[in-house]
Amino acid sequence: MMHNPGQILDEVTISDADFVRIAGLVRSMTGIDLQPHKRAMVAARLAKRLSATGIGSISEYCTRLERGTADDEVSHFINAYTTNMTRFYREHHHFEHLASDTLPPLIENARRGGRVRIWSAGCSSGEEAYGIAFSVLDLCPEARQLDIKILASDIDLDILERAETGHYPKSDADNLPGEQVQTYFDPLPGTPDQLSVNQQARDLIAFRQLNLHAEWPFGGKFDVIICRNVAIYFDLPTQSSLWRRFGEALTETGVLYIGHSEGIDPDNSHLFQIAGRSVFRKNPDNKTTAVKGTS
Ligand SMILES: C[S@@+](CC[C@H](N)C(=O)[O-])C[C@H]1O[C@@H](n2cnc3c(N)ncnc32)[C@H](O)[C@@H]1O
Incomplete structure (x- = not known):
């Protein structure tokens, strides 16, 4: 043509x-x-x-x-060719799990001077990463003074630019607990139907373009990786390599959150133990099979 x-x-x-x-x-x-x-x-x-x-x-x-x-x-x-569909508090059981199980010991560690790294991989327009920041700040209002950082990455530069603005229609925040809306959003002057994520939440997050299917430009490990509804769009070899690389990128006690219709393939199941609904903790003894099939 x-x-x-x-x-x-x-x-x-x-x-x-x-x-x-x-x-x-x-x-x-x-x-x-x-x-x-x-x-x-x-x-x-x-x-x-x-x-x-x-x-x-x-x-x-x-x-x-x-x-x-x-x-x-x-x-x-x-x-x-990317699909950017997302929303605040998507799969809210993950945020409950973060608040009750994963974040408290990490915050304790940060309060003792330790380093905490969280990665929202495939963050789309930012709702996931800001949601994580709200969860951290709920438990640790002084998080900005500690060594706690959230990396929010996506391959799609247009959507990342939107994420960085932190501006959302008011109705998008309907899914969030009301207290979080009160605490972490400001009105956006001149646009009564929009809200803006406030500085304390923004300060925890670094937005970066990163292709999960290419080299990753960091050597440090992550305490938490949240990669949901991204691998589902990949072919099976890319999915499998992603789970293996996430296993390598997690600290010894690191936790991985994946989407409800995604699963760790049998080749990588020995790397993780089930820690919740589509939540996996790195297996300290990865010689034994910890995850059977997908979950
Ligand atoms: C459906 S959204 C998921 C957003 C969020 N994680 C959630 O669960 O709501 C999928 C995101 O993955 C990103 N993505 C697709 N392929 C990618 C790749 N190779 N590397 C990094 N991000 C990718 C897309 O740009 C899109 O923003």
């Missing part, structure tokens, strides 16, 4: 071969497994990118990405 540069395309028709090529590029760059039923979505998003770049055909577009001659386009291409 050819079109004139600058022409606005509502949709493109993609052949089987084009779909396979696009899906291959997305998989190699991100680990995301685009299933055939996503074809209409792929066509619509591709149409937007062809219009925006003025590139004349799907084939040429793919060739440029494959040859690395479209560096400016890579992040737009990736952003087009």
Whole structure:
């Protein structure tokens, strides 16, 4: 299919071969497994990118990405195929588990001068990371004075930019306990239907772009990794490698939270013990099988 540069395309028709090529590029760059039923979505998003770049055909577009001659386009291409759906307090049993089981000993450690690192991996528009910050501050109002940090990462730069604003429609905070809304949000002047996360919660979080399917730019370990509803979009080898790498990235007593429809594969089950509903603690003796199948 050819079109004139600058022409606005509502949709493109993609052949089987084009779909396979696009899906291959997305998989190699991100680990995301685009299933055939996503074809209409792929066509619509591709149409937007062809219009925006003025590139004349799907084939040429793919060739440029494959040859690395479209560096400016890579992040737009990736952003087009991510799914950013999220909300405050999603799978709220995780936040209850954090508050009752995982955070209290970590905070005790931080109060004795220790270091606490929490990673919201695949944080999307930030609700998960801010929710974790609220949970920390509920238990430890002085957290900003201690060595407690939350890394919030995502591959998608557009959504990260939104996360960093910390601005949300008032109605989005309906899921949160009322006290947290009172304590951790300010009104946003001039926009009565919006709230802004306040500074004490923001100060705990560093937002960074990070591709879970590439090298990770840190050596330190995490006490908690929360990676929910991200691996579900990956192909199985990428999922398996992610669980193994999370096992390596956790401290000896580290805890991993995953999405309700995700599961640790048998190759990595020995790395973790079940610690709750889709919650896993690193297995101190990882020679024994601790997790049977998925949970
Ligand atoms: C459905 S959202 C999940 C948000 C949040 N964790 C939750 O459970 O509500 C999935 C996020 O994973 C991100 N993502 C997808 N592939 C990624 C990759 N290879 N590396 C890092 N983040 C990725 C997407 O950009 C998206 O924001």
